[in-house]
Amino acid sequence: MDLLFKIFIDPFLQMGGAPDLLVQTLWEGLVSGVLYALIALGFVLIFKASGVFNFAQGIMVVFAGLTLVGLHEKGVPAWLAVLLTLGVMLALAVAVERVVLRPLVNQPDIILFMATFGLTYVLIGIGEFIFGGEPKQMIAEELGLPRGAFDVAMLGGRVTFQKIDIAAAVIASIMIAALAVFFQYTRIGRALRAVADSHKAALSVGISLNQIWAIVWFAAGIVALITGIMWGARSDVSFALQTIALKALPVLILGGFTSIPGAIVGGLIIGIGEKLAEFYWGPLVGGGIENWIAYVIALGFLMVRPQGLFGDKIIERI
Amino acid sequence: MFYREAGQYKKTYSADMAVFPILQDRIGIGLILATAAIIIPIFGSNFFISTVMIPFLVFSLGAMGLNIVTGYTGLISLGTGAFMGVGAFACYKLTTYFPDVNIIIWILASGVFSAAIGALFGLPSLRIKGFYLAVATLAAQFFLEWCFVRVPWLFNYNASGAIEVPQRTLFGVAITGANATPTVRYMVLLGIVVLMTWVASNVLHGRIGRTFMAVRDMDIAAELMGIRLLPAKLTAFAMSSFYCGVAGACMMFLWYGGGEASDAFNINQSFNILFMVIIGGLGSLIGCFFGAALLNIVPIILKFGLPAIGLPLAGATAEHINHLFVGSLIIFFLIVEPHGLARLWQITKQKLRTWPFPY
Secondary structure, rough: HHHHHHHHHHHHHHHOOOOOHHHHHHHHHHHHHHHHHHHHHHHHOOOHHHHOOOOOOOHHHHHHHHHHHHHHHOOOOHHHHHHHHHHHHHHHHHHHHHHHHHHHHHOOHHHHHHHHHHHHHHHHHHHHHOOOOOOEOOOOOOOOOOOOOOEEOOOOEEEEEEHHHHHHHHHHHHHHHHHHHHHOOOOOOOOOOHHHHHHHHHHHHHOOHHHHHHHHHHHHHHHHHHHHHHHHHHHEEEEHHHHHHHHHHHHHHHHHHOHHHHHHEEEEEEEHHHHHHHHHHHHHHHOOOOOHHHHHHHHHHHHHOOOOOOOOOOOOOO | OOOOOOOOOOOOHHHOOOOOOHHHHHHHHHHHHHHHHHHHHHHOOOOHHHHHHHHHHHHHHOOOOOOHHHHOOOOOOOOOOHHHHHHHHHHHHHHHHOOOOOHHHHHHHHHHHHHHHHHHHHHHHHHOOHHHHHHHHHHHHHHHHHHHHHHHHOOOOOOOOOOOOOOOEEEEEEOOOOOHHHHHHHHHHHHHHHHHHHHHHHHHHHHHHHHHHHHHHHHHHHHOOOOHHHHHHHHHHHHHHHHHHHHHHHHHHHHOEEEEEHHHOHHHHHHHHHHHHHHHHHHHHHHHHHHHHHHHHHHHHHHHHHOOOOOOOOOHHHHHHHHHHHHHHHHHHHHHHHOHHHHHHHHHHHHHHOOOOOO
């Protein structure tokens, strides 16, 4: 009985007892959710357009962040460094399309998935080779990102908001809106959607798959750079960041691999869910459950909807 | 020229259905076994046996486990490392409670525990497919990894939180613990691997293996043909986890000789073994050995071989080059031969049979 009380009733009593703490936890969950959603977004972009489950998205985030910081250390002004990093990501996208994707057209999904694994290792190797393995400080100030925090008195307590978190949420929203407009109203966006629907049909109406793939990897590279800046500003830029890519996977299966709104909603659910679980239920089992609770939440959803919350319905034919 | 089956007549169905129908293959496998069991223990240095052969055999076993579920049944699993960990911990607990029973029995029995856990985490496979399932198995990986650190009962409330391998003997010879020589550990491991490969080969060539392959090729069609999917998929997960569990127990007891589980059985280990399976060849037993050999030997060459020929590499640089090299190797092999080294081996054999004619 005592155990049941601790699992089912006590956490809610705590929430009711200290609503300011609850708001703080929700806010932190929301912020990490936004960042998970950003990484998941990179996955979804590539998966939609090429059916490739791009495991390298996490390391692309690190790579973009490191390139930016590394260029700045060499004395390049911050904004020029951003532009140059974008150039590097473009070159990476073209190279990936040319070297990895093109020879592997029409291979089973798992082969392409493994190829992105290989890509992950290559990028880790290159990144460590050029920039070294030590964590680096993100050049947040030079890019004009706000610092510090402010407290808001509410619900009988004080809730702290980091300014960088607010900036992250705003920038993420702007980027998602921009992507939505890009997909909906531009010529390339239409072509991307066509490719996502059917490779063969898109080819037959004269859309160049190679070009589209390079574009979509570049788009994922831009998303990676922004994620790298935001996440790097919160902690620092290091190869440990690539593990957050694994956090984006439950977000993906929750939202569905093919849905951009799914990535966002899934990110928020996972972010908030894991922070709540860690804070209120974690102490019962000794803490540290943040690492797997996301997967359990996602599995729970999957049992009900195998294609994720917003994924396309899976139709199988014999 | 020498690899011809001309003149070898099959007089019975069983001879025709044999795993090695050609005489030269049988001689070849005999030679390999003789090399492994006699020449390497006698002439191999301790360094060679403990850094090359023992890891190679352990990884082959792990890759075999993953290949059963991913290559033969078509269910991607990213929880291999954790299932190996379950085997290691099960073996540790068993030998702590029953120290008098021979350790080899416990190494094999620990597979049963990881099979049970594997079947449990295989349950979602009935509803979830493809990458969704891969991510679902990550839940197993992270949950079990967490358990290995947070449940002190598993490591007998050690202060270090590591598995401490006790000394166990067979016929008076130490086979685990600090006093066991690499040669003895290698021989024990070799015995286990040969036995388990033989069992796997028989199971996979039989009814169960055919069921797995039918499920892999198209599970709905398999269901229509009367294969019950739930038992088939769970058997695959259980068998795979059994092999992984034994591999994990071997890794801890015969290779590492104890250590911290969170390092040995983390997500990178799962990926590492997945690489071996993919590069070796999905759905091929011999591919497991090829993959394990390649991915095991490349880092060793980079680490010890390059300095020997006068290319001194600092530890960190070697690590980076290793990453770079393994990554490029994976991409290269996927592009050249997506079906893995096992397919290359088949092609070579086919070429040899008809040589010097093209076909």
